Amino acid sequence: MRRFGGLVRLAGYLRPYWRQALIAGIALIVAAGSVLGIGQGLRLVIDQGLASGTGATLDRALLVTAGVVLVLSVAAALRFYWVMWIGERVAADLRRDVFERLLELDPGFYLRNGVGEIQSRMTTDTALLQSVLGSTFSMALRNALLLAGTLIMLVVTQPALSALVIAGIPIVLAPMLIVGRRVRRLSRLSQDRIADVGSYAGETLGGIETVQAFVHEPVDRRVFGDRVEEAFAIAVRRIRQRAGLNAVALLLAFSGVAFVLWRGGSAVIAGAMSAGELSAFLFYAVLAAGAVGVLSEVAGELFRASGAAERLFELLDAEPAIQSPNHPITLPVPARGEVVLEAVAFRYPTRPEPPALTGVDLVVHAGETLALVGPSGAGKSTLISLLLRFHDPSSGRITLDGVDLRDADPAAVRQRMALVAQEPVLFTGTVADNIRFGNPSAERDRIVDAAKAANCQGFVDALPAGLDTDIGPGGVQLSGGQRQRIAIARAILRDPALLLLDEATSSLDAESEQQVQTALTRLMTHRTSVVIAHRLATVRNADRIAVLETGTVRAIGTHDQLMATDDLYAHLAALQFQAG
Numbered sequence: 303m304r305r306f307g308g309l310v311r312l313a314g315y316l317r318p319y320w321r322q323a324l325i326a327g328i329a330l331i332v333a334a335g336s337v338l339g340i341g342q343g344l345r346l347v348i349d350q351g352l353a354s355g356t357g358a359t360l361d362r363a364l365l366v367t368a369g370v371v372l373v374l375s376v377a378a379a380l381r382f383y384w385v386m387w388i389g390e391r392v393a394a395d396l397r398r399d400v401f402e403r404l405l406e407l408d409p410g411f412y413l414r415n416g417v418g419e420i421q422s423r424m425t426t427d428t429a430l431l432q433s434v435l436g437s438t439f440s441m442a443l444r445n446a447l448l449l450a451g452t453l454i455m456l457v458v459t460q461p462a463l464s465a466l467v468i469a470g471i472p473i474v475l476a477p478m479l480i481v482g483r484r485v486r487r488l489s490r491l492s493q494d495r496i497a498d499v500g501s502y503a504g505e506t507l508g509g510i511e512t513v514q515a516f517v518h519e520p521v522d523r524r525v526f527g528d529r530v531e532e533a534f535a536i537a538v539r540r541i542r543q544r545a546g547l548n549a550v551a552l553l554l555a556f557s558g559v560a561f562v563l564w565r566g567g568s569a570v571i572a573g574a575m576s577a578g579e580l581s582a583f584l585f586y587a588v589l590a591a592g593a594v595g596v597l598s599e600v601a602g603e604l605f606r607a608s609g610a611a612e613r614l615f616e617l618l619d620a621e622p623a624i625q626s627p628n629h630p631i632t633l634p635v636p637a638r639g640e641v642v643l644e645a646v647a648f649r650y651p652t653r654p655e656p657p658a659l660t661g662v663d664l665v666v667h668a669g670e671t672l673a674l675v676g677p678s679g680a681g682k683s684t685l686i687s688l689l690l691r692f693h694d695p696s697s698g699r700i701t702l703d704g705v706d707l708r709d710a711d712p713a714a715v716r717q718r719m720a721l722v723a724q725e726p727v728l729f730t731g732t733v734a735d736n737i738r739f740g741n742p743s744a745e746r747d748r749i750v751d752a753a754k755a756a757n758c759q760g761f762v763d764a765l766p767a768g769l770d771t772d773i774g775p776g777g778v779q780l781s782g783g784q785r786q787r788i789a790i791a792r793a794i795l796r797d798p799a800l801l802l803l804d805e806a807t808s809s810l811d812a813e814s815e816q817q818v819q820t821a822l823t824r825l826m827t828h829r830t831s832v833v834i835a836h837r838l839a840t841v842r843n844a845d846r847i848a849v850l851e852t853g854t855v856r857a858i859g860t861h862d863q864l865m866a867t868d869d870l871y872a873h874l875a876a877l878q879f880q881a882g
């Protein structure tokens with residue numbers, strides 16, 4: 303059963319649909335029963351209809367058979383409908399569950415596993431399951447039932463001959479089980495490779511402009527080609543196993559039928575059996591052999607599906623490293639946005655050495671603007687991601703309004719914050735949708751106000767449908783400065799107690815820059831702000847500045863104080879800060 307571990311667990315997904323499964327099961331049994339009935343009809347037609355030589359008996363026998371066929375058709379249609387329905391339903395539920403789990407997983411998980419790989423698991427594995435559950439599973443059930451039914455009929459009608467057939471079963475099943483294990487392993491491998499292919503394509507296409515600008519296509523073509531061939535080679539190994547399996551199964555099954563025909567034929571010649579009985583027996587034997595053939599073919603598919611299910615369950619079983627405690631402490635009201643870091647150290651799970659932050663002590667008072675400055679790689683972005691609790695500190699603690707982030711519900715913590723990233727991330731939809739992202743329940747008026755406060759008015763009015771203009775996936779149809787202002791409007795709408803801002807480094811033209819700056823100033827007044835600063839104006843306006851270097855805070859003070867006392871700061875101020 304371990305082979306089908308993934309599928310057995312999938313059975314749990316059937317529970318809510320037990321009614322539909324019951325209908326499908328009944329239809330399945332009736333359909334299989336009717337097929338078996340046809341064998342008896344055949345016996346009647348031959349032994350009574352043909353042998354008796356009277357047309358009336360033949361008519362009656364045929365009529366009975368026709369009735370059975372009618373029942374069979376209806377039951378088969380019902381079975382098909384409900385089994386497919388359940389397959390699609392389970393695949394849909396699984397897809398939703400996996401996505402929900404993926405939304406909960408912490409950024410560290412994605413750092414370790416790669417977003418592309420996870421994404422393609424979610425799409426290719428659920429697609430495989432959908433097709434297998436929808437059709438293959440139904441075939442497997444039907445044939446398993448048919449096999450069981452025919453074996454019973456064989457035993458009941460012709461015990462002696464059946465003993466021969468039944469003795470042959472293990473000979474057919476053994477190779478199926480042995481090869482099945484190999485197929486399952488190869489299936490997993492091949493799904494892994496397909497995920498590789500998917501994530502490579504995703505990354506390349508996501509960066510298509512960089513790829514083309516550097517004329518990197520030949521390299522990508524070659525690397526992608528190699529990966530596709532690798533996936534193909536594994537698929538071929540899998541198919542070869544299955545092809546061999548099918549050949550063996552069919553050969554064994556039909557040799558069995560030939561053997562039975564030979565033995566049965568001898569019995570009819572000797573007068574120990576009627577021609578009708580032999581016909582019915584053969585009918586069943588052929589059905590049984592066919593069922594074994596189909597089962598061996600679909601077993602491979604089921605093994606494959608089991609591998610895919612396992613991969614999905616791995617995702618479902620992944621525990622988010624960042625979770626709410628069982629009894630989260632409620633953050634005090636009103637929110638002040640006061641942040642305290644005590645001896646905070648942090649190592650990225652993917653690269654523990656050197657630590658990204660060590661011994662960071664820092665207080666951000668309610669209402670103040672604290673600027674973070676420091677050379678590239680000093681740990682500024684890491685610090686912001688710890689405040690958002692994307693990761694927990696390796697040691698030390700961070701509190702928001704007096705509550706340790708680890709003791710609070712991460713959603714409640716983030717509810718008090720808004721992030722304006724260096725490269726604002728916009729989503730497919732309209733300008734209004736992207737602003738509403740900051741507060742999905744906001745009324746239209748407030749979205750309009752936020753757009754005004756963020757200086758979006760000018761360019762939004764020029765768009766064909768104003769706020770309701772579609773901006774394409776990722777906001778590709780807007781300029782950098784426009785995207786930044788939408789990100790600011792989003793944060794204004796959220797009205798957070800703590801603003802986390804990673805200032806854009808790319809310079810905008812003077813007018814656009816001016817508009818972004820006034821929008822930011824508006825956003826930062828009357829709230830606590832932590833800003834990764836790249837502009838002289840920002841550090842000058844900040845209440846205090848923390849200078850970071852190799853993961854530690856080396857000095858804190860105002861611009862003038864630091865200019866006088868900290869040589870690194872004076873150096874940065876001279877070289878790095880853009881005027882504006």
Ligand SMILES: Nc1ncnc2c1ncn2[C@@H]1O[C@H](COP(=O)(O)OP(=O)(O)OP(=O)(O)O)[C@@H](O)[C@H]1O
Pocket residue numbers: 413650652653658676677678679680681682683684685
């Ligand atoms: N996902 C990651 N995995 C491993 N190490 C990382 C990761 N992200 C950042 N680091 C490392 O952590 C250190 C701090 O990086 P961080 O991005 O916080 O610096 P920064 O001060 O924001 O730099 P910049 O101004 O260039 O953005 C760097 O040495 C960096 O290489």
